[in-house]
Amino acid sequence: ARFLGNPGTGKTTVARLLGQIYKEMGLLSSGHVVIEERKNMIGRYYDSEGQAVDNALNRAKGGILLIDEAYNLYVESDDKDPGRRILEYLLTALSDENNRDWMLILAGYPKEMESMLQSNPGLESRVKEKFYFDDLSTDELLQVADLYCDDNKYELSDQARERVKAVIAKDVADKDKNFGNGRYVNNLMETAINTRMA
Numbered sequence: 001a002r003f004l005g006n007p008g009t010g011k012t013t014v015a016r017l018l019g020q021i022y023k024e025m026g027l028l029s030s031g032h033v034v035i036e037e038r039k040n041m042i043g044r045y046y047d048s049e050g051q052a053v054d055n056a057l058n059r060a061k062g063g064i065l066l067i068d069e070a071y072n073l074y075v076e077s078d079d080k081d082p083g084r085r086i087l088e089y090l091l092t093a094l095s096d097e098n099n100r101d102w103m104l105i106l107a108g109y110p111k112e113m114e115s116m117l118q119s120n121p122g123l124e125s126r127v128k129e130k131f132y133f134d135d136l137s138t139d140e141l142l143q144v145a146d147l148y149c150d151d152n153k154y155e156l157s158d159q160a161r162e163r164v165k166a167v168i169a170k171d172v173a174d175k176d177k178n179f180g181n182g183r184y185v186n187n188l189m190e191t192a193i194n195t196r197m198a
Contacts, residue, residue: 002117003066003107005133008181011107012066014131019064022103029101030062038072042082049082053089057102066105071112074119087120094126109177136181138169144185154193164189 003011015033023031034056041052056065067073067090073083094104106113106127117124136144142165149156156164168185180187 001103001105001129001131002113002127003105003131003133004110004113005107006109006135006177006179006181008179008183008185009133009135010182011105011133012068014133015064015066015105015107018103018105022064028062028064028103032060032063033066034060034063035066035068037068038083038086041073041086049085050089053086053093057093057099060102061099062101064103064105066107069108070106071108071116074116076115076119087116087123091120091122091126135175135179138165138172141168141172141181141185144182145189148186148189152193164192 003015005011012033012035019028019031019033021031022028036056041049041056059065073086075081075083090104093099104127106117110132117127142161145161145164145168146156148154167188171179171184171188
């Protein structure tokens, strides 16, 4: 599957839920999620990417291999970039009928992901399912702040909650494509609370 969306929109969270659901349905044996990205899969030696992919697949067996910012595996200007070999190894693994106890999720920005997938027809045809993750609204981000407080046993006064909402609304109005959504809120709350506690 392709999980397309900006940072902090819940792609990893949904992957974890999907793993649990697929385990309960009997489609995966364990349902855990292994998260990888380009820097961990590019080796120091020629063609060491194959070993890195094998290691990732072994760890993901029974669960989901999620490649975060997967578009970084495709460098349009470099035909010899090792990221292309990683994509080829993944394609080979996807076509292995004897190894079906795993799932691949490629996650990243929509535009960059589409460019990567169009570069390789095999990848486009094997990773067909698309899920779009919209940016969170101010009210949804405020719910993330409430969850952060609940999880960490904090309680916001009404005045503090209004202040948090105002800060979030301002930052949402000024956001760019790198805006962190849920991650941004967690960082905001952690920084604000730790600073005041200190």
